[in-house]
Amino acid sequence: MAMLNGLMLEIPMHPHLADHEPHGLHMHYAPPSSRLAERFRATTLMNLAELIVEHGLGRTGVCAAEGCDHVYADTSRAGRRRFCSEGCANRTNVAAFRARRRE
Ligand SMILES: [Zn+2]
Known part of the structure; x- marks a missing residue:
């Protein structure tokens, strides 16, 4: 948990709604100008955090x-x-x- 919290402070975040194919309406977490790798990092981190909130450590x-x-x-x-x-x-x-x- 401490590691995830640390990464969430470290990785640039700019949560915003997006609506495009193939996902429809969904969240983006990285700043819109980010490179693909940074977007993957931000999305993976947020989804891991949501997994822990929903299912526990x-x-x-x-x-x-x-x-x-x-x-x-x-x-x-x-x-x-x-x-x-x-x-x-x-x-x-x-x-x-x-x-x-x-x-
Ligand atoms: Zn295996």
Whole structure:
């Protein structure tokens, strides 16, 4: 939380409404003159903050699959997500199943 608050002070913000395709009416957070990378940073930061407000801290993580370092946002009701994708979950479950069978 402290890190997000720090970044929100550090990154130039200029919240304003926008209405264009393909999203329709939505928020832009970076100043209109910003480069694309700065817009992505501002939007990602604000969406992460909204995720935490809506679902609480502890709803983001790093994929538990071996060899994968992707991050995920857990918006499920149960909040027990461990993997970035179905592919990583399946790969890990198949590996665990095979390891059990070898024993
Ligand atoms: Zn993964």
